[in-house]
Amino acid sequence: xxxxxxxxxxxxxxxxxxxxxxxxxxxxxxxxxxxxxxxxxxxxxxxxxxxxxxxxxxxxxxxxxxxxxxxxxxxxxxxxxxxxxxxxxxxxxxxxxxxxxxxxxxxxxxxxxxxxxxxxxxxxxxxxxxxxxxxxxxxxxxxxxxxxxxxxxxxxxxxxxxxxxxxxxxxxxxxxxxxxxxxxxxxxxxxxxxxxxxxxxxxxxxxxxxxxxxxxxxxxxxxxxxxxxxxxxxxxxxxxxxxxxxxxxxxxxxxxxxxxxxxxx
Amino acid sequence: xxxxxxxxxxxxxxxxxxxxxxxxxxxxxxxxxxxxxxxxxxxxxxxxxxxxxxxxxxxxxxxxxxxxxxxxxxxxxxxxxxxxxxxxxxxxxxxxxxxxxxxxxxxxxxxxxxxxxxxxxxxxxxxxxxxxxxxxxxxxxxxxxxxxxxxxxxxxxxxxxxxxxxxxxxxxxxxxxxxxxxxxxxxxxxxxxxxxxxxxxxxxxxxxxxxxxxxxxxxxxxxxxxxxxxxxxxxxxxxxxxxxxxxxxxxxxxxxxxxxxxxxxxxxxxxxxxxxxxxxxxxxxxxxxxxxxxxxxxxxxxxxxxxxxxxxxxxxxxxxxxxxxxxxxxxxxxxxxxxxxxxxxxxxxxxxxxxxxxxxxxxxxxxxxxxxxxxxxxxxxxxxx
Ligand SMILES: Cc1cc2nc3c(=O)[nH]c(=O)nc-3n(C[C@H](O)[C@H](O)[C@@H](O)COP(=O)(O)OP(=O)(O)OC[C@H]3O[C@@H](n4cnc5c(N)ncnc54)[C@H](O)[C@@H]3O)c2cc1C
Ligand SMILES: Cc1cc2nc3c(=O)[nH]c(=O)nc-3n(C[C@H](O)[C@H](O)[C@H](O)COP(=O)(O)OP(=O)(O)OC[C@H]3O[C@@H](n4cnc5c(N)ncnc54)[C@H](O)[C@@H]3O)c2cc1C
Numbered sequence: 117x118x119x120x121x122x123x124x125x126x127x128x129x130x131x132x133x134x135x136x137x138x139x140x141x142x143x144x145x146x147x148x149x150x151x152x153x154x155x156x157x158x159x160x161x162x163x164x165x166x167x168x169x170x171x172x173x174x175x176x177x178x179x180x181x182x183x184x185x186x187x188x189x190x191x192x193x194x195x196x197x198x199x200x201x202x203x204x205x206x207x208x209x210x211x212x213x214x215x216x217x218x219x220x221x222x223x224x225x226x227x228x229x230x231x232x233x234x235x236x237x238x239x240x241x242x243x244x245x246x247x248x249x250x251x252x253x254x255x256x257x258x259x260x261x262x263x264x265x266x267x268x269x270x271x272x273x274x275x276x277x278x279x280x281x282x283x284x285x286x287x288x289x290x291x292x293x294x295x296x297x298x299x300x301x302x303x304x305x306x307x308x309x310x311x312x313x314x315x316x317x318x319x320x321x322x323x324x325x326x327x328x329x330x331x332x333x334x335x336x337x338x339x340x341x342x343x344x345x346x347x348x349x350x351x352x353x354x355x356x357x358x359x360x361x362x363x364x365x366x367x368x369x370x371x372x373x374x375x376x377x378x379x380x381x
Numbered sequence: 382x383x384x385x386x387x388x389x390x391x392x393x394x395x396x397x398x399x400x401x402x403x404x405x406x407x408x409x410x411x412x413x414x415x416x417x418x419x420x421x422x423x424x425x426x427x428x429x430x431x432x433x434x435x436x437x438x439x440x441x442x443x444x445x446x447x448x449x450x451x452x453x454x455x456x457x458x459x460x461x462x463x464x465x466x467x468x469x470x471x472x473x474x475x476x477x478x479x480x481x482x483x484x485x486x487x488x489x490x491x492x493x494x495x496x497x498x499x500x501x502x503x504x505x506x507x508x509x510x511x512x513x514x515x516x517x518x519x520x521x522x523x524x525x526x527x528x529x530x531x532x533x534x535x536x537x538x539x540x541x542x543x544x545x546x547x548x549x550x551x552x553x554x555x556x557x558x559x560x561x562x563x564x565x566x567x568x569x570x571x572x573x574x575x576x577x578x579x580x581x582x583x584x585x586x587x588x589x590x591x592x593x594x595x596x597x598x599x600x601x602x603x604x605x606x607x608x609x610x611x612x613x614x615x616x617x618x619x620x621x622x623x624x625x626x627x628x629x630x631x632x633x634x635x636x637x638x639x640x641x642x643x644x645x646x647x648x649x650x651x652x653x654x655x656x657x658x659x660x661x662x663x664x665x666x667x668x669x670x671x672x673x674x675x676x677x678x679x680x681x682x683x684x685x686x687x688x689x690x691x692x693x694x695x696x697x698x699x700x701x702x703x704x705x706x707x708x709x710x711x712x713x714x715x716x717x718x719x720x721x722x723x724x725x726x727x728x729x730x731x732x733x734x735x736x737x738x739x740x741x742x743x744x745x746x747x748x749x750x751x752x753x754x755x756x757x758x759x760x761x762x763x764x765x766x
Contacts, residue, residue, distance in 0.1 A: 303399055306430035306443050309392045 117170035117266070119161040120221055120230045121194065122248065123154040125178050125185040126238045134344055150185045153233025155192075156294045159301040161231050162193035164266060171195045173224055177205055177216050180319070187312040191304035198224065202321040207334030210239075214247030216332050219325040221252065229271070230291040234259055245293035255286040261297040382673060384680055386452070393449055396429055397456035405460035412463065412586035413732050418542055419464050419586050426457075426468055427497020435472050436479065440491035446687035447621060451628035451679055458632025459639075462736045463584035465632065467500075469625050470538040470587075473744075474501025476618040477547040477563050481606040486565065490545055502539035504548045504592055505615055507532065512749050514549075514615065515558040519594060521550040523608075526601050528552075528564065530594035533576065538743075540590030541575040544568045547618075548592070549611045561611030565603045572597030583736035619744055620694050623701035624686065627679040630704035630740045634672040637708075637715035637733045641665060644719050644728075661718060668711045675704035695757035702750040705740035712737040 127146035135142050150158075161172040174189040176182050177200040186197035200220045208216065221230065230249070235242035242258065249256035261281065262274040268288070275282040276295050304312075322332060330336060356363045356370075371377045386394065404425050412419055426432060435450050436442025443449070450472060457465035475494045478486055493499040510516035519532025530550055537546075546566045553560035566573055576591030606614055642665055645656035655661050682700035686693055712734040716723035723730045741747045 302428050303403070303425065304396060305428060306393060306396060306433070308430075309396065310389070313388065313392070 117164055117168040117229065118227045119164055119170065119172045120224060120227045121154070121157045121161045121172060121174045121189070122217060122230065122232045122244070123158065123174050123176050123185055123189055124151045124233075124236050124239075124244075125149070125176065125182040126151045126236055148181065148184065150188055151233050151236045151238075153235060153237075153294065153296070155233075155301040156296055156298050157231040157233050158189050158192055158194060159299045160263065160294055161229075162302075163299065164229070164263070165193075165195075168266070170228070173197065173227075175200065175217065175220050175224065177201075177208070177213060177220065179206075183317050183319075186317050187315070188304065190312040190315060191308035192302055193305070193308060197315075197317050199317055199319045200325070201319045202323075202332075204322045204329065204333045207337060208332060209337035209339040210241050210243040210247055211338050212332050212334075212336035213244055214251050215336065216322075216325070216327065217244070217248050218251035219327050220320060221248070223320060223325055228268075228288050229266070230254075230289070232291065232293040234293045234295050242293070245291060249291040252291070254289050254291055256291040256293075257284050257286060258293040259295050260292040261295050263292075263298075382676075384676075390449060390452055393434070393445070394452045394456055397431065397453040398459070400425060400429060400431075401456050401460035405457065405464050409461035409464065409586075410726070410729070410732065412461070414726075416580070416585045418588050419467060420542075422464050423467065423497065423500065431468070432471060432497035433495035436475065436491050436495035440487055440495060442491065442495040446683075447624055448680065448683035448687050451624055451683045454625050455628040455632040455635075455676075455679075458629040459636040460632075461586070462629050462633050462740070463586040465629050466538060466584050466739075467542075467587045469622070469629065470503065471497075471501045471543065472625070473503040473618065473622050474539070474543060474545060474547050476621055477503070477605050477614050478545075478565065480617055480621075481563070481610065481614050482565075483602075485602070486605070490565065494545065499544035500539050500542055501545040501547065502537055502543035503618065504534040504537045504540075504546055506534065506536050508535050512746060515561075515612070517549060517551060517561065519548070519550040520554070521552050521562060521564060523552070523601075527598045528601065528604065530564070530566070530572070530597040530599065532594050534592040534594075536579065536589050537592050538587055538589055540588055540592055541578065542588050546592065547605065548594075549615050550594075552608045552611075556609065558612050559609050561615075562608045563605040563611045563614040564599060565605060566592075566594075566597065566599055570597055570599055582738060583732070584739050616694070620697045621686065623697045623744060623750075624679050624683045626740060626744050627675065627700040627704035628683070630701075630708035630737075631672060631676045631679055633733060633737055633740070634668070634675065634704070634708045634711040637712040637730055638665070638668050638672055640728070640730050640733075641668065641715040641718040644722070648720075648722075655718075664714050664718060668714055671707040672711060675707040678703055695754050695761075698745075698750040698753040698757075701744065702747050702754070705737075705747060708740050709737045 125148045128149040133142045165172050172194045174186050174194045174197040176186055183199055200216055205216055232245035246256055257273050257275050259276040260273045261276045265272040270287050272285045275284055356366050430443055431453055433442035434445040434453055438444040454465050454469050478490050494501050505514055507517050521528045521530050548564050548566050549561055551560050552562040572595045574593045576593050579589040645661050646654055648655045679700050682696045715730040716734050719728055719730055722728050
């Protein structure tokens with residue numbers, strides 16, 4: 117079972133500042149980490165390899181320091197890693213990112229499964245996984261919380277939904293994006309750290325990938341960020357706080373006020 | 382302080398610290414309260430290769446020495462010495478095989494221990510033989526192609542949970558201390574069972590249990606070394622392991638100091654943080670100085686041991702004696718600095734003080750350590766003058 121894991125290096129905080137002019141993230145001075153969801157992707161890839169054999173390759177598009185994220189992936193059990201790194205990739209939106217990643221994955225060659233995180237904590241779009249699958253013309257399932265079965269030709273997975281979950285079966289090779297429920301990521305191992313310290317991570321430029329220069333980076337990006345704001349809340353809601361007893365009491369009162377229940381309090 | 386660690390040693394220290402912070406600290410109070418064996422944490426340590434630290438690479442380990450082991454247990458001990466003792470006791474059980482085992486024994490047992498798939502334990506103490514280890518009653522009788530073991534071991538760390546036991550038993554009672562031998566006993570061997578699990582003051586998540594041998598039959602090739610070598614093997618094992626207890630102690634003392642300083646900066650009385658009172662500052666200063674001195678001693682001795690000197694019982698005893706006395710004092714003073722808060726289970730120093738006491742008792746009480754040092758001095762100075 118050959119697995120490719122897509123990982124992104126992101127700033128380590130929910131409060132990164134946004135450049136008021138370019139509307140992009142100000143990354144200077146903020147410590148970088150592996151996108152938290154991608155650690156679940158790494159763990160799932162490594163677990164599948166441990167059970168069925170094969171190889172896990174991590175891929176990332178990012179600046180040279182994203183090598184650190186790839187090295188951490190190696191210390192957690194990933195076998196190989198490649199970094200797609202070129203000034204021309206900078207400023208990419210999801211359209212350009214998925215194109216570049218798909219080209220990089222083609223360069224790696226054979227695979228049975230690609231695993232992405234469900235979304236990043238900086239860009240937050242959750243589009244890259246599905247976008248890569250489209251580019252490679254393979255099936256995908258997002259928000260996977262469990263792999264029930266994985267064979268040579270197909271896999272059965274559980275997809276988290278707001279109100280339960282779906283069980284889906286798909287042909288391999290395929291792509292999934294994973295949620296936090298899928299596993300508990302391990303910490304690095306000593307042997308992994310030793311490997312990571314000495315390994316050379318190959319870097320591919322746009323030229324190495326034989327890429328259409330008009331489809332990458334800022335030039336290849338169809339979106340322009342005009343404004344960043346939190347999405348409107350889904351419906352109206354009120355948060356009930358306090359001890360459990362207090363919460364129950366308040367809730368009963370509200371339900372009664374709204375005429376939903378009718379019992380003496 | 383910079384102790385000039387190599388890149389690999391820094392890696393070990395950082396990884397152990399990360400596990401301690403992220404995985405052990407959030408669990409320690411609950412494990413203590415429930416007296417629950419920390420299997421989940423052992424699994425994490427296993428996946429991180431830490432059980433392989435002291436095992437040579439040819440047997441699937443990481444090829445570290447006494448010093449590397451000390452670096453890891455210090456960091457684990459900073460969070461919880463119950464968890465760290467459980468970890469370290471597996472190494473204690475492995476040492477006899479590592480130092481005196483045959484090639485077959487090493488190949489059979491060490492990779493399993495290094496990977497953490499199996500825990501090990503070391504069993505010497507009995508109800509009538511604590512400090513006076515030569516008084517053990519457990520008997521191993523040679524019979525055809527097996528040894529038959531009879532007797533009961535008491536207070537064995539990892540008892541019941543470990544799969545591999547290094548057991549000291551008498552093969553020839555007439556020869557006294559020279560009549561003991563060391564054996565490998567596996568969980569599941571016929572006639573081998575577990576007795577009472579102790580309720581303890583501290584390190585309550587660790588398992589301390591009786592081992593019962595009732596006509597327990599093991600194949601002849603389970604003997605470690607030769608007949609009569611039992612006590613030599615036990616003493617060598619303790620010599621190698623004692624700085625590890627010192628390192629646990631340094632970790633515990635550091636953990637208590639961390640809590641005490643943090644609390645003293647935050648707690649306001651008489652309109653000021655209590656750290657501004659000189660009486661508190663002086664206590665903290667002594668705690669920090671003792672902890673650093675203990676660390677320097679443990680590191681120096683562990684590094685010395687890794688040069689494979691011939692006889693190092695004296696310094697090894699020092700590296701257990703001083704740090705464990707320091708840990709007892711520093712944890713007690715930490716409770717004092719936290720005052721009433723320190724006495725409550727809501728704060729970790731209460732547990733730390735309860736835990737500290739064991740460090741002065743197991744792997745040879747601190748009285749016995751002083752005996753070892755004293756006897757070595759007598760011998761050394763006898764030679765010179
Ligand atoms: C509002 C907004 C602001 C932005 N600001 C900036 C900015 O300041 N600077 C900038 O460089 N980009 C910026 N971008 C672009 C964006 O962050 C990424 O480059 C984008 O293409 C990836 O989308 P995402 O982070 O939402 O990933 P998602 O689609 O949320 O990620 C899903 C998964 O795809 C994989 N993945 C995503 N990106 C990569 C990657 N690079 N390499 C490997 N795997 C990956 C991971 O597995 C990840 O878990 C912005 C985008 C938006 C929408
Ligand atoms: C939690 C725990 C875990 C343990 N784990 C293990 C294990 O994994 N394997 C194992 O084999 N054993 C284990 N032990 C046993 C431990 O090593 C013994 O408790 C220890 O060696 C002391 O023996 P004792 O308790 O019988 O004390 P005793 O020997 O009865 O000593 C009682 C007191 O007398 C003092 N004393 C005794 N003799 C002298 C002397 N000659 N000079 C001065 N003072 C003396 C002692 O210092 C002590 O203060 C464990 C014990 C505990 C409590």
